Amino acid sequence: MSHLRYDVSTHDWVIFAPERESRPHDFHAPPPNPEEEKAWCPFCPGHEGDTRAELLRVPDPADPGAWSVRVVPNKFPALAMEAEGGFSELGRHFQRFEGYGAHEVIIESPEHFRPLALLPQAQIERILQALQMRYLELMRNRKLRSIILFKNHGVAAGTSLRHPHWQILATPLVPRLLRMKHAISTGYFDRNFRCLHQVLLQEELAAGVRVIARNDAFAAVAPYASHLPYQVRILPLSFQSSFSQATPIQRALLASILKDVLARLRTALGDPAYNLTFVSPPLGDEDEDYFLWHIDVLPRLFTPAGFEMGSGMSINPVLPETAAERLRAAAPADA
């Protein structure tokens, strides 16, 4: 069972999950042949018994007996609902919290080799619907404080299994990085009576040079101070504090712009590794006016080195204006 430990020198909680040292990886060198890889894959159709008990199943509209999206608990969870979640002190500065929380896997589709960028928009809508349903369910649990929705694409982004999937980690505390972002946003709101992220989006739309795509509900921009090359942020055009509030029409438009952005990255960079993360307020703050939820698309083109690890600062070799220009020019041909 996992537990969390408090780093009193940085105010971070760190999750310790020793059983994850032995979790499976299907990226081997040399790669096995595709049929062998699918025969082994716990996320492929026919292997439903290899996962833990299903939390959600979205049927295939064309074949109601089949599934199009499945949500299952992670078999090697970093946090688990079965844990007690007790707090203890092993010494004046050695605090520990048992590993209570949720760790779920959202299997994107039955197709082992088809990445998110190449799925039909309707399938991406179903994935977003499944993510939102799980978010809404976990939101009701008062022992949880924060929900992180994320996706890893490619080995350089930390994927351990190729079959496309998202993950949800719901934590019994608010991670320091998110607390800090929220503290900055609430501080700004208290001074200015406006949401900082909405003001930044307005300035980006006015400047124009870093805008990549836009539809009736969302804009995709390369933020002014992008920490990573080709970082893309997708934000709602109308104020909304949490993805949990997105309507079916918004989910459809989000699926459309997300597919467009990922397809442009493929055209410009040739299937780069990337992480996707939803940035949300802490649980309980969904009705507050200070935070605009968004998705960060984080390409993993360079390895952060000692300077980044030691200082927390990023060195970005690609200006966001350049990234936006290249991505605007990259027609999503293979989408």
Added chain:
Amino acid sequence: MSHLRYDVSTHDWVIFAPERESRPHDFHAPPPNPEEEKAWCPFCPGHEGDTRAELLRVPDPADPGAWSVRVVPNKFPALAMEAEGGFSELGRHFQRFEGYGAHEVIIESPEHFRPLALLPQAQIERILQALQMRYLELMRNRKLRSIILFKNHGVAAGTSLRHPHWQILATPLVPRLLRMKHAISTGYFDRNFRCLHQVLLQEELAAGVRVIARNDAFAAVAPYASHLPYQVRILPLSFQSSFSQATPIQRALLASILKDVLARLRTALGDPAYNLTFVSPPLGDEDEDYFLWHIDVLPRLFTPAGFEMGSGMSINPVLPETAAERLRAAAPADA
């Protein structure tokens, strides 16, 4: 020329260095033959003209005509002393600072293929002396606020050139992560009249289970809330706020424990990629009592994925007690 941009939503400065997009890498697949690689290497003896003008040269004690350590400006600098360092606002929330600072390379020895762990202790002492001389020189520059000494070993740690080297980046502002660590340490000092890092070290020495090695001046521990598997922190046993104050005897004992720790990591894990970073107070605080300088050895065994990127939290699959036990058992055979 590079510049820095302020991320108003996280309070981070990000360095933009477009010329670094085209910097050379000598890790090719398949690797070229060793003689070809050395013939190309700008850090090998005979190629001194391929680097920018030398900042420091430590002669080879066995052959005063030859060098044993060289320090040169980085050819693809993230920050440069030639920059003006002016601050400007391009919009209410778009702040920019020109890329003033220092970016130097410390060439560890003339040997292209010999890693730090396998250098003689006397050579490691010379490297530490060169690092300290540069630190002392840069400390005197009042336009600099923070000095980051670091080293990247292995491709997974972000190395672009194999010939073993360290780097120094001196920034015109204090990175947010360091400001935060110092704020936590000063807050602790103000409440407790003691240095937090010294108290933590005493607790680690008393607990014992996470201590890896110790000599008359330094201890190496796997910290209680290690963010990364096999993370090792090397700290002075007597209070000292900055590496700039280390005496020759301390440098010798630091060389000894650093070599010991790196050799144990090689024995236990088989030449893992790692970063080394010196953690120091902001410039000007070298005489304050709140901070104990230290070195973090950060093995890069796993790729941080979407959860870590989105939340800032780490998932560590190896307990520091386990890491310490394995490293204590790993005799530094090839050292």
